[in-house]
Amino acid sequence: MEQANLFQEIVSLCKRRAVVFPSSEIYGGINSCWDYGPLGVELRRNLKDLWWKAVVQGHRNVVGADTSIIMHPEVWVASGHRDHFTDPLVDCKSCKQRFRADQIDLTKCPECGGQLTEPRSFNLMFKTYMGPVEDDAAQVFLRPETAQGIFVDFETIFNGSRGKLPFGIAQIGKSFRNEVSPGNFIFRSREFEQMELEFFVDPSTEDFWFDKWVKERLEWYVSIGINPERLRTRPHGPDELAHYAKACVDIEYLFPFGWKEIEGIANRGQFDLQVHARSSGKQLVVFDQVREENVVPSVIESSSGVDRILLVALVDAYEKEAERSVLRFHPTLAPTKVAVLPLMRKEPLVEKAVSLEEELRGSFTVEYDDAGSIGRRYRRQDESGTPYCLTVDYQSLEDDTVTIRFRDSMRQERLPVKGLTGRISELMKSREPMPVE
Ligand code: GAP
Numbered sequence: 001m002e003q004a005n006l007f008q009e010i011v012s013l014c015k016r017r018a019v020v021f022p023s024s025e026i027y028g029g030i031n032s033c034w035d036y037g038p039l040g041v042e043l044r045r046n047l048k049d050l051w052w053k054a055v056v057q058g059h060r061n062v063v064g065a066d067t068s069i070i071m072h073p074e075v076w077v078a079s080g081h082r083d084h085f086t087d088p089l090v091d092c093k094s095c096k097q098r099f100r101a102d103q104i105d106l107t108k109c110p111e112c113g114g115q116l117t118e119p120r121s122f123n124l125m126f127k128t129y130m131g132p133v134e135d136d137a138a139q140v141f142l143r144p145e146t147a148q149g150i151f152v153d154f155e156t157i158f159n160g161s162r163g164k165l166p167f168g169i170a171q172i173g174k175s176f177r178n179e180v181s182p183g184n185f186i187f188r189s190r191e192f193e194q195m196e197l198e199f200f201v202d203p204s205t206e207d208f209w210f211d212k213w214v215k216e217r218l219e220w221y222v223s224i225g226i227n228p229e230r231l232r233t234r235p236h237g238p239d240e241l242a243h244y245a246k247a248c249v250d251i252e253y254l255f256p257f258g259w260k261e262i263e264g265i266a267n268r269g270q271f272d273l274q275v276h277a278r279s280s281g282k283q284l285v286v287f288d289q290v291r292e293e294n295v296v297p298s299v300i301e302s303s304s305g306v307d308r309i310l311l312v313a314l315v316d317a318y319e320k321e322a323e324r325s326v327l328r329f330h331p332t333l334a335p336t337k338v339a340v341l342p343l344m345r346k347e348p349l350v351e352k353a354v355s356l357e358e359e360l361r362g363s364f365t366v367e368y369d370d371a372g373s374i375g376r377r378y379r380r381q382d383e384s385g386t387p388y389c390l391t392v393d394y395q396s397l398e399d400d401t402v403t404i405r406f407r408d409s410m411r412q413e414r415l416p417v418k419g420l421t422g423r424i425s426e427l428m429k430s431r432e433p434m435p436v437e
Helices: 003-016 038-057 073-078 147-152 154-160 203-223 271-280 306-317 349-361 374-384 394-399 420-427
Strands: 020-022 034-036 062-064 086-091 098-100 120-123 127-129 139-141 167-176 191-201 231-235 247-255 258-269 286-288 293-295 298-305 318-320 325-327 338-342 366-368 388-392 401-406 412-416
Touching (some): 003 306, 003 318, 034 038, 038 062, 038 191, 038 203, 038 306, 073 147, 147 154, 147 167, 147 271, 147 298, 154 167, 191 203, 203 247, 203 258, 231 258, 247 306, 258 306, 271 298, 298 306, 306 318, 306 325, 325 374, 338 349, 338 374, 349 366, 349 388, 349 394, 349 420, 388 420, 394 401
Parallel strands (some): 338 366, 338 388
Antiparallel strands (some): 020 034, 127 139, 167 191, 191 298, 231 247, 247 258, 258 298, 318 325, 388 401, 401 412
């Protein structure tokens, strides 16, 4: 199937099944803001949990934080965002459309062929006012990255945790960018969520930790079931580097619209702590016991977007077959783990199925469905990415077994109800379910 059609099918599935869809749709929607429904919100939570488990709970020397979206305006002056966080913008004098000057041929408007204005810088930060008076003194910004909250809190968190280098602080939270050209569904939006790790190290060890995090982060995508053939790393050239970075490697995914960045791993050097120290007048240093001197740590950053990785998960998992559409999520990512289906909506099948559903509900996200033919119910679960369907039939009433149907192979086996929770937990560890003995 053509890549553009495939992408369109994913977008329609997301709307039809209320996974993710335009915000405020009854008013015609608002460009580039998105709402997540029940399946989407479970998928999001799973993604964030998997990231948190790997990045924070998986390392003795990484801790979590949750900093505010609105910060002191001086933060953005010191960080360089007020002056440098800009995109070059051009307007078409005829059709009035706006474009990013670095993404088009500047000789004519790509839409109508009209004349374009000279490029001008456009700051991507959303502005608002704190308090009732809307003057310059009250102007504040919605953060365009979560990272700055970590830098300004570094001293408090490091000391409060009795930290030692190397030491990481991670957070997941909303960021806002007034993007000139949002698009490709949830790939680039104006309100999105980031997962960021700022890993503070002795400057002499920057390169070692940079390489280590690039490797570890790439492996994480494979561990959540993303096809490694559609992943690659791409180092930034010197002309592409952000104003704060000494080096940067993007992790890219092959979307239907080409290879695109999903995460950046950057060596931010001492830039952030130095600029905030200078601007705030506070010493942001760590005492090195061996050298007996103060050191300004360097920062290795891993920065990714929840919405963008969620799009990766959808694109990577989606498959259109002759008889069905299927989302082949890794079981740990799947929004619903188990569907419980009585063969027919009849007693005592329903009673047994409901009691099984209640038993499993404490351990997994479970959906109960007794509406329509069993074949249609399987297809519906395939489209939601549910890896296991459990069917309660007449044999279940006699021998306390159920049929387990695997989403990917559509293979079916019988399993005793006793010990089912443990068995499903075991199965969930692998993408391709092992045959049941
Ligand atoms: N703190 C560094 C930083 O923010 P970035 O490359 O600008 O770096 C990091 O952003 C990640 O955040 C990107 O790789 C992407 O996953 C996500 N991201 C950035 N802008 C986004 C947008 N407009 N919509 C959705 N995700 C975005």
